[in-house]
Amino acid sequence: MIDLESMARALRLSFHNDHGLLVLEEAFVVPGSTCTIMINNNFSRVISKNSENLKRIIQLQVEPSLIHSRIYLPVNQACRLFTIWLDREVVYNYSTGMINAWLSGKRFGESVGLIGVVKHEEQLSVQGNFKPAEDSSTVITGIEIEKRANGAIISFSASGNPTQFSLLKPDAEGYVYLSFEKASCDINTLSTIYSGGVVKAITPKQLADGGLQFAVALDNKSFAITSVEFHRDEKNNRYVLYVRSNADVQEIRKKEKEQQIAKVISRDVEKWKLNTIVLDAGHGGKDPGAIGFNGTHEKDVALNIVHDLGTFITQKWPDVNVVYTRKDDRFIPLHERGRIANQSGGKLFISVHCNASPNRNARGSEVYILGPHKSKAALDVAMFENSVIRQEADFQEQYKGFSEEHLIMSSMAQNAFAKQSTALAQDILKPVERQAVNNARGVRQAGFMVLWTPSMASVLVEVGYLSNAEEERMLRDRQVQSKIAYGIFQGVQSYRKNYETSCMASLAE
Numbered sequence: 317m318i319d320l321e322s323m324a325r326a327l328r329l330s331f332h333n334d335h336g337l338l339v340l341e342e343a344f345v346v347p348g349s350t351c352t353i354m355i356n357n358n359f360s361r362v363i364s365k366n367s368e369n370l371k372r373i374i375q376l377q378v379e380p381s382l383i384h385s386r387i388y389l390p391v392n393q394a395c396r397l398f399t400i401w402l403d404r405e406v407v408y409n410y411s412t413g414m415i416n417a418w419l420s421g422k423r424f425g426e427s428v429g430l431i432g433v434v435k436h437e438e439q440l441s442v443q444g445n446f447k448p449a450e451d452s453s454t455v456i457t458g459i460e461i462e463k464r465a466n467g468a469i470i471s472f473s474a475s476g477n478p479t480q481f482s483l484l485k486p487d488a489e490g491y492v493y494l495s496f497e498k499a500s501c502d503i504n505t506l507s508t509i510y511s512g513g514v515v516k517a518i519t520p521k522q523l524a525d526g527g528l529q530f531a532v533a534l535d536n537k538s539f540a541i542t543s544v545e546f547h548r549d550e551k552n553n554r555y556v557l558y559v560r561s562n563a564d565v566q567e568i569r570k571k572e573k574e575q576q577i578a579k580v581i582s583r584d585v586e587k588w589k590l591n592t593i594v595l596d597a598g599h600g601g602k603d604p605g606a607i608g609f610n611g612t613h614e615k616d617v618a619l620n621i622v623h624d625l626g627t628f629i630t631q632k633w634p635d636v637n638v639v640y641t642r643k644d645d646r647f648i649p650l651h652e653r654g655r656i657a658n659q660s661g662g663k664l665f666i667s668v669h670c671n672a673s674p675n676r677n678a679r680g681s682e683v684y685i686l687g688p689h690k691s692k693a694a695l696d697v698a699m700f701e702n703s704v705i706r707q708e709a710d711f712q713e714q715y716k717g718f719s720e721e722h723l724i725m726s727s728m729a730q731n732a733f734a735k736q737s738t739a740l741a742q743d744i745l746k747p748v749e750r751q752a753v754n755n756a757r758g759v760r761q762a763g764f765m766v767l768w769t770p771s772m773a774s775v776l777v778e779v780g781y782l783s784n785a786e787e788e789r790m791l792r793d794r795q796v797q798s799k800i801a802y803g804i805f806q807g808v809q810s811y812r813k814n815y816e817t818s819c820m821a822s823l824a825e
């Protein structure tokens with residue numbers, strides 16, 4: 317036998333008992349219905365709450381009986397009644413003595429139902445040898461919470477006779493309701509808010525019918541609550557709630573997020589890392605470039621410097637991939653150089669050249685970036701370096717976009733790298749200048765076709781004038797070439813340092 321009021325409370329129904337007439341009401345359903353049960357009458361009536369129309373009659377196999385002013389039904393009959401009326405499964409399990417009920421959703425397996433458990437403290441029998449506990453015989457005297465890595469154990473210590481109790485498993489908000497049939501407690505003392513664990517708060521409430529309900533608020537946002545079990549510790553007169561949760565979800569989420577960020581950063585670092593440097597020795601093959609007073613070929617000086625520069629980079633930074641547009645004396649079209657650079661995923665493009673001028677006194681090194689020229693001299697250098705395209709078979713087709721107006725456009729396209737290119741040029745200029753050979757003449761910009769294609773920070777270094785007899789003598793010196801290469805390397809080194817620092821800083825933001 318089960319008392320229908322306890323069951324109604326567990327199923328979150330409201331009810332009122334009027335001397336053998338029990339009216340149960342769907343409290344949270346709109347419009348909902350009421351179900352009226354009378355003692356000694358095996359017909360219960362279901363009435364629609366808004367229209368008061370009789371919806372149906374549920375016939376009970378047994379007449380409800382009144383025991384100590386409560387209405388009782390055999391447990392299987394009670395389950396059947398609630399199942400039919402509420403249209404959701406309420407099932408009694410004979411072996412465990414528990415009732416499982418879907419609190420929302422309609423049937424087993426349909427939507428995510430919440431499971432309510434009503435457990436009998438004592439075995440009731442139809443014969444009527446059941447003696448309900450005396451009124452207020454149970455006093456909940458204290459609550460203890462024991463935090464565990466995987467949950468918490470909440471013990472309600474009690475004095476007096478045992479009482480019936482029921483447990484509603486966590487709802488969507490994480491509330492667990494523990495109800496005692498006839499019990500009391502010091503409401504103020506036992507109302508507690510906890511912090512830093514799966515249990516947030518415990519709030520007792522004295523119910524009008526003499527029952528006592530504890531609302532246990534669980535933190536189901538931070539913790540994945542896997543089970544809530546109830547245990548009656550008869551020996552110590554305690555009611556024990558076991559809350560099990562998986563590890564701290566927030567902590568796990570935080571770690572996941574950190575890992576994600578680390579992954580993104582490492583991917584970005586990979587993307588921005590100066591891990592590939594493209595070295596371009598000017599001219600080559602049939603194109604000797606400038607020819608010095610004493611017959612020195614620009615293409616040879618450039619190749620030696622590039623070779624040494626590549627060696628410095630590889631020695632110092634084994635992790636950096638050095639790509640050469642040419643490693644020997646061969647002709648490579650200008651557009652092809654940019655294509656090689658782009659294909660290799662280069663992050664820097666350094667083109668090495670020697671200058672020449674009708675003015676035999678002209679001397680010094682210059683570092684160029686792509687852009688509209690600002691002086692006739694810069695234009696002349698670019699014109700000379702570009703002139704090689706006439707030796708290329710289909711130059712008109714290949715460079716048709718390259719005009720003065722287009723240059724402005726394409727230098728704007730290169731704008732993403734303009735700042736970096738300028739910084740690189742400045743960094744290179746300083747140490748190159750220090751190599752006493754040269755009288756550095758500054759960072760300039762002009763329309764170098766070779767700088768047109770590469771999608772990366774790109775500079776063109778004019779290491780000195782082959783048209784100047786003294787500079788030519790020095791530039792053909794293998795040691796001087798090596799020193800110049802080292803000067804460029806120092807520039808790249810300081811550029812790399814600043815570049816990676818600022819990239820990391822911007823990624824950290």
Ligand SMILES: [Zn+2]
Pocket residue numbers: 598599605606614668669670701
């Ligand atoms: Zn050149």
